[in-house]
Amino acid sequence: MKIAVVGLGRAGLPLAAVIADSGFEVIGIDVDAQKCELINKGVNPIPEEIGLDELLTKHGGKSLNATPRYEDASDCSMFIVIVPLFVDEDHNPDFSVLETALRAVGRILKKGDIVVLETTVPPRTTETRIKKWLEEESGLTFGEFLVAHSPERIMTGYSISRLKEFPKIIGGLDEESGKRAFEIYKKFVPNIHRVSSARVAEFIKLIEGCYRDVNIALANELFKIAGELGINFYEAREWANHEYCDIHLPSTGVGGHCIPLYPWFLIKELERMGKFGHARLLRTSREINDEMAEYWAEKIVLECLKVNKPLHEVKICVRGITYREGVKQLYESRNLVVAKRLMEKGLKVYVYDELVSEDEIEDMGLRFCKPEHADIVFDSFRLTTRIK
Ligand SMILES: NC(=O)c1ccc[n+]([C@@H]2O[C@H](COP(=O)([O-])OP(=O)(O)OC[C@H]3O[C@@H](n4cnc5c(N)ncnc54)[C@H](O)[C@@H]3O)[C@@H](O)[C@H]2O)c1
Numbered sequence: 218m219k220i221a222v223v224g225l226g227r228a229g230l231p232l233a234a235v236i237a238d239s240g241f242e243v244i245g246i247d248v249d250a251q252k253c254e255l256i257n258k259g260v261n262p263i264p265e266e267i268g269l270d271e272l273l274t275k276h277g278g279k280s281l282n283a284t285p286r287y288e289d290a291s292d293c294s295m296f297i298v299i300v301p302l303f304v305d306e307d308h309n310p311d312f313s314v315l316e317t318a319l320r321a322v323g324r325i326l327k328k329g330d331i332v333v334l335e336t337t338v339p340p341r342t343t344e345t346r347i348k349k350w351l352e353e354e355s356g357l358t359f360g361e362f363l364v365a366h367s368p369e370r371i372m373t374g375y376s377i378s379r380l381k382e383f384p385k386i387i388g389g390l391d392e393e394s395g396k397r398a399f400e401i402y403k404k405f406v407p408n409i410h411r412v413s414s415a416r417v418a419e420f421i422k423l424i425e426g427c428y429r430d431v432n433i434a435l436a437n438e439l440f441k442i443a444g445e446l447g448i449n450f451y452e453a454r455e456w457a458n459h460e461y462c463d464i465h466l467p468s469t470g471v472g473g474h475c476i477p478l479y480p481w482f483l484i485k486e487l488e489r490m491g492k493f494g495h496a497r498l499l500r501t502s503r504e505i506n507d508e509m510a511e512y513w514a515e516k517i518v519l520e521c522l523k524v525n526k527p528l529h530e531v532k533i534c535v536r537g538i539t540y541r542e543g544v545k546q547l548y549e550s551r552n553l554v555v556a557k558r559l560m561e562k563g564l565k566v567y568v569y570d571e572l573v574s575e576d577e578i579e580d581m582g583l584r585f586c587k588p589e590h591a592d593i594v595f596d597s598f599r600l601t602t603r604i605k
Pocket residue numbers: 223224225226227228229246247248249252299300301302314317318335336337338369370371372373475
């Protein structure tokens with residue numbers, strides 16, 4: 218059986234490589250032709266992904282062939298779609314990339330094929346939009362082709378081991394879809410579990426993100442309260458946590474393209490249903506986490522006042538601008554927002570990050586400096602400030 222993976226990004230490429238490594242012939246489809254060329258030469262475009270180098274050397278251009286042309290996958294019988302879904306400024310999902318990809322799959326879909334959506338989506342997307350786009354483009358009726366949802370649960374950097382070990386879930390639009398998708402997936406994802414529907418599968422992924430966001434908001438709030446009360450939060454947290462209590466770590470907020478987005482999928486859906494109050498905690502948590510950048514910017518200003526220089530001459534270095542330590546990703550980075558908030562206050566702000574070069578920093582319109590050349594350094598991953 219030949220399997221197509223649509224979208225060879227940080228989530229799709231490791232999955233395509235793992236499927237190829239399980240003995241399947243895989244066609245990877247990505248609109249980025251250059252990336253496809255690299256993959257076919259066995260070159261890994263995501264170097265921080267542990268284990269991907271080896272898999273691409275082994276399968277790139279052999280059992281894993283990448284192409285920008287959907288028609289090259291017309292003899293595949295399973296299509297796994299894992300392209301991004303963004304949100305607009307009002308936090309409403311923007312389905313355009315997903316629609317383009319699904320409609321393109323629809324145009325090569327045949328009777329008996331199965332489509333599995335892995336992109337994290339708002340509830341009921343699989344049973345409404347996905348089914349409709351596929352039916353409209355293929356001229357087939359659902360039932361002649363099958364549809365399931367299996368949300369990607371990887372963590373960039375550890376995707377290969379996650380796919381091999383972490384529990385993955387899958388749910389079909391109907392009994393037959395769920396059964397067929399599960400039977401195929403278990404050949405390349407050993408820890409796969411079938412749930413009762415695609416809607417449940419969608420929800421599982423969203424609530425996992427909400428749990429993280431709400432708990433980080435709680436940690437951030439408790440951290441601020443501890444500060445006001447003159448209490449060392451970390452000492453208190455160490456002794457508060459036990460089997461039934463897991464207070465998270467405070468932060469500058471929540472970044473990346475997953476956790477800060479997913480609560481909005483539920484908040485907005487509930488708002489549309491006129492049930493605003495049901496998602497109050499999710500909305501408040503989002504707000505608390507987003508406000509942390511300003512909280513830290515204000516704290517840094519107070520530290521700057523301790524430097525023996527007029528405030529506007531103090532050279533501030535924000536160390537760490539990626540959204541997470543060790544991952545070269547700036548999407549929704551709250552550390553970057555801390556730097557921007559300080560700049561908006563008219564201060565002399567520079568940034569430094571082990572993973573981002575001086576040129577890349579300057580291309581973003583920011584100023585680079587090594588921490589040792591600044592008057593004050595804010596380490597955004599450790600939440601510490603150091604005065605020279
Ligand atoms: N990266 C993660 O850590 C992670 C974790 C969990 C879930 N996810 C899910 O995976 C989805 C994809 O995320 P990602 O990190 O892989 O994104 P990404 O930006 O790294 O990659 C997306 C890829 O899709 C390609 N693409 C865009 N439009 C296309 C189209 N019409 N046809 C074919 N290819 C197209 C892009 O060229 C790119 O290579 C997310 O929306 C999320 O739901 C990602």
